Amino acid sequence: MAIAGFGEIAEHLRRLTVLIRPGRRGSGSGVIWSGDGTIVTNAHVAHDSNAHVQLWDGREFVGTVTARDPRRDLVSLRINASDLPAATPADSAQLRPGELAIAIGNPMGFLGALTTGVIHAIGPVRGLGSQIWVQASVRLAPGNSGGPLADAGGRVIGINTMVAGRLALAIPSNVVRHFLAV
Amino acid sequence: MSAELIEFSNALAQATERAAASAVAVHTEARGSTSGVIWRPGVIVTAEHALRRDEEIHVTLPDGRIAPATLAGRDPSTDLAVLRCAEVGVAPVEHGDAAETKVGSIALVVGRTRASGAVAALGVVSLVVPERRTWAGSVLVPYIRLDIGLQPTAVGGAVVDSLGRIVGVASPRFARFGAIAIPSAAVERVAETLLKKGRIPRGYLGVALQPVRLPDHLRQSLQHNEKTAAIILEVEADGPAHKAGIVIGDILISLAGQPVSRPENVQSHLQAENIGKALSAKIVRGGAVRDVTISVGDRPNGGG
Incomplete structure (x- = not known):
């Protein structure tokens, strides 16, 4: 098949996807929503007031929960970083x-x-x-x-x-x- | 990002949108639905096994309106049911010939749900066989299998080929994995018959059969090659076999000149065209062969 591009998209997406470890057990994923350190994930992944965040380049941070909506299962976290590769949201x-x-x-x-x-x-x-x-x-x-x-x-x-x-x-x-x- | 991939994605979404103009949601209960395809003006086809009731059937049309539909008939042998619905106009999407379908080509299944509108599933054609007899007694020409895991709501939806044509109706029946496309020619034929007659005529003999092994000495004395045949376990009173003089315990070894080694062999002689025809049969009774003539009957509803 001549269609190229899944690999390219995957690579792009990996850079803005983080590994989230809320505690000793379990892990999930998250999305870098803004270059200045806003991370979005599910409320059921980051169930505490902070969580361990690991970037694709290996850097590790402690993220602090800044907003939580358990009904919609969303949480935003902040990490102390800048110039991060951020998501481009679609409509x-x-x-x-x-x-x-x-x-x-x-x-x-x-x-x-x-x-x-x-x-x-x-x-x-x-x-x-x-x-x-x-x-x-x-x-x-x-x-x-x-x-x-x-x-x-x-x-x-x-x-x-x-x-x-x-x-x-x-x-x-x-x-x-x-x-x-x- | 790759322009090809974006183009491909847009093409899929456009094909879905076009086919969705023919896709309806079929509902018989307060919640949940399956899918159906507008096949011709006033006619919707859907998957028989998924249609829970014969009455109080409603459809959600592509424009969102909910309309009543009445059952024209069911054919479990092809898993098709045909509905009449005065609210549907011309079938908007071109039908393709399923016989042109190739293994490995892309297939979309497009259906509709009550709550979410159009639904899509993408996969490839994983198997095409020129013809295959299903366990329910029909012959699908061709038999097309898709590697698509159908959501219950998409059952009965339209199978769309890479040219955007509807080549069949999606059903998980008759496929151990994935789904099949009930080919457009079969849909056309079944719809035609169900709209006219309300059922699919099938021939019947009025017997119950079981496989039986033929002892070697009997095969030698009869000069019969098959190692097995079908023994008659039941004869329906006044049925075709009864009228032909067949009794319980007779062994059917050939029908219409073709050997019967398993009860299933009889099925291929029972298509609608043979109703009323006299078939020659060879039976073994008391160690001797007899020739009898059975006139194929028109099966009453549900009879075997």
């Missing part, structure tokens, strides 16, 4: 089913693992209330939580949060923007 209201979707994360101890698929649907999920999810046919595992879901241009369209059957459910990037703006 998740413009997403269409069938588009390519690319997830990067740290599932089960693997760092920067790539999975690909397509957007299955954008909307509520039966049994999970009226919240809108980006539903993608990408395979996630524990440790992907908090990591980025991106489009074919490498723009972040959501935060991978849970698995429902064969689907990955991600919090839409517009919801993350709103969460950070409040």
Whole structure:
């Protein structure tokens, strides 16, 4: 197949994906949202008031939780760093089913693992209330939580949060923007 | 970033959007739905096994309206059910010939849910066989398997080829892994029959069969090569076999000139075209072969 580019996108995304260790046990992923040290992850990943954050280049920081929304399962952390490679968020209201979707994360101890698929649907999920999810046919595992879901241009369209059957459910990037703006 | 990948992604989203104009959500209960395809004006096809009820069926149309639909008929042998819905107009998407489908080519399944609108799944065609008989008695020509794990809501959705044409209806039936595309020609044929007759006519003999081993001495005396045949365990009163004089314990060794080594061999003689035809049969009774003539009956609903 002549289509190149998954590797390039994966490399781009790995640089803005962090490994989060909230305590002695367990780990998850996070997304560098701004170059001056704002990290976004799931509330169920960073469940304490601070968490250990490791960048792709190996640097390690202690991140302090600056905002938390348990209902939407989002947390923002700050680390004391600057000039970081940050996510370019897409407008998740413009997403269409069938588009390519690319997830990067740290599932089960693997760092920067790539999975690909397509957007299955954008909307509520039966049994999970009226919240809108980006539903993608990408395979996630524990440790992907908090990591980025991106489009074919490498723009972040959501935060991978849970698995429902064969689907990955991600919090839409517009919801993350709103969460950070409040 | 790679322009090709963005183009490919856009092409997939556009193909999904086009096919979604033919995809409806089918619901029979307060919650949940499966998918269906607008096949021709006023007609929707869906997966038979996923249609839970025969009445109070509703569909969510591509424009978001909810409309009532009535069941024209079911065909479990191809896993198709056909619905009539006055609210649907012309089938917007071109149909392709499933016979042109190639292994390794890209396939999209496009369906619809009540809450989220259009849904898509992407995969490749993992197997194409010119024809395959399913355990439910139908012959799929061709048999097309997709390496797509269908969400329950996408069952009955449209299978779209790389040219954006609808080549079939998606179902997890008749595939141990992934899903199959019930080919467009079969959908056309089944829809035609169900709309006219409400059911798919099948021939029947009015017997229950079980495989049986033929003893060597019997095979030698009969000069019959097959090691097994089918023994008659039940004969339906006044059924075709009963009228032909067949009794319990007879062993069926050939039908219409073709050897019967397993009960399944009988199935291929029971297609609708053979209803009313007289088939010659060889049976063994008391160690001797007899020739009988059975007239294939029109199977009453659900009969075997």
